[in-house]
Amino acid sequence: MKVLNIPSGGPFLMWALAVQLVLCGRGLLATDSTKACKLFPESDSERKVLNRLEPLAKKNFTAETKTTDDHYTYVFQLCGDAGGIPGAGLIQVDSKKPDKPTVVGMYNSTQAIGGSDWVMLIYRNGDKYDAHCNKEYRKAIIMISCNRDVDMGQLEVILEDRDRLRDCFYLFELDSSEVCPPIQSQISAGSIILIIGVCLLAVYLIGGFLYQRLIVGAKGMEQFPNYAFWVEVGNLTADGCDFVCRSRNREEPPAYRGVATEPLEEEPEERDDHLLPM
Numbered sequence: 001m002k003v004l005n006i007p008s009g010g011p012f013l014m015w016a017l018a019v020q021l022v023l024c025g026r027g028l029l030a031t032d033s034t035k036a037c038k039l040f041p042e043s044d045s046e047r048k049v050l051n052r053l054e055p056l057a058k059k060n061f062t063a064e065t066k067t068t069d070d071h072y073t074y075v076f077q078l079c080g081d082a083g084g085i086p087g088a089g090l091i092q093v094d095s096k097k098p099d100k101p102t103v104v105g106m107y108n109s110t111q112a113i114g115g116s117d118w119v120m121l122i123y124r125n126g127d128k129y130d131a132h133c134n135k136e137y138r139k140a141i142i143m144i145s146c147n148r149d150v151d152m153g154q155l156e157v158i159l160e161d162r163d164r165l166r167d168c169f170y171l172f173e174l175d176s177s178e179v180c181p182p183i184q185s186q187i188s189a190g191s192i193i194l195i196i197g198v199c200l201l202a203v204y205l206i207g208g209f210l211y212q213r214l215i216v217g218a219k220g221m222e223q224f225p226n227y228a229f230w231v232e233v234g235n236l237t238a239d240g241c242d243f244v245c246r247s248r249n250r251e252e253p254p255a256y257r258g259v260a261t262e263p264l265e266e267e268p269e270e271r272d273d274h275l276l277p278m
């Protein structure tokens with residue numbers, strides 16, 4: 001018989017530990033991804049809204065706009081460097097100047113407003129306008145709406161409102177199931193109890209049948225678990241039903257009469273001998 005020599009478990013344990021550490025590190029990074037966004041000012045309510053978008057963090061979303069003269073590409077990343085530009089949450093790339101992207105908003109100046117099925121994300125402190133909006137800093141507004149059919153939808157450019165003196169903004173839309181409210185269970189407590197009861201009854205019947213059949217060796221109706229007990233229950237139930245539900249009078253006298261014990265008087269025998277011919 002050949003004996004297999006198992007190598008020392010030291011290297012294997014070291015590799016397993018390393019893999020576990022990597023997985024744990026990735027889990028921590030995934031959990032803390034939205035913490036890269038700096039809320040201004042910091043707010044617990046806005047931080048909770050931002051945490052709802054955790055699955056969307058560190059992922060690039062792109063959108064394009066084309067006109068007869070211009071072609072722009074927008075890159076959005078939640079709490080991450082869009083287009084590899086440090087601190088940029090959303091950038092605009094002009095096809096005529098692809099090497100000089102314009103920062104529309106920074107994720108170190110974030111505002112998050114949430115409703116039951118939507119989140120509005122605002123990135124501020126982008127690059128200044130050259131000639132519009134009194135040369136103020138650019139601002140991006142990303143409206144993330146609930147759509148249960150998609151995990152991460154397509155980024156869409158809605159408008160660039162720059163025909164004003166101040167508070168100009170870029171407006172974007174994005175659909176995602178991550179902002180959808182949880183579906184409330186439609187099963188009542190009574191239904192849950194009923195389902196549990198049916199399951200327990202099925203386990204009792206099937207398990208008892210198999211035990212009686214395979215272990216005890218019972219045949220016929222004896223295979224039913226606790227057969228004698230349930231027969232007795234059935235008899236008692238029938239007796240109780242008969243006692244409660246039957247309408248006949250239980251004190252009704254018997255339908256027959258006893259035979260009288262006193263002797264009957266004998267009637268005189270009638271003789272008709274005189275009627276015979278002499």
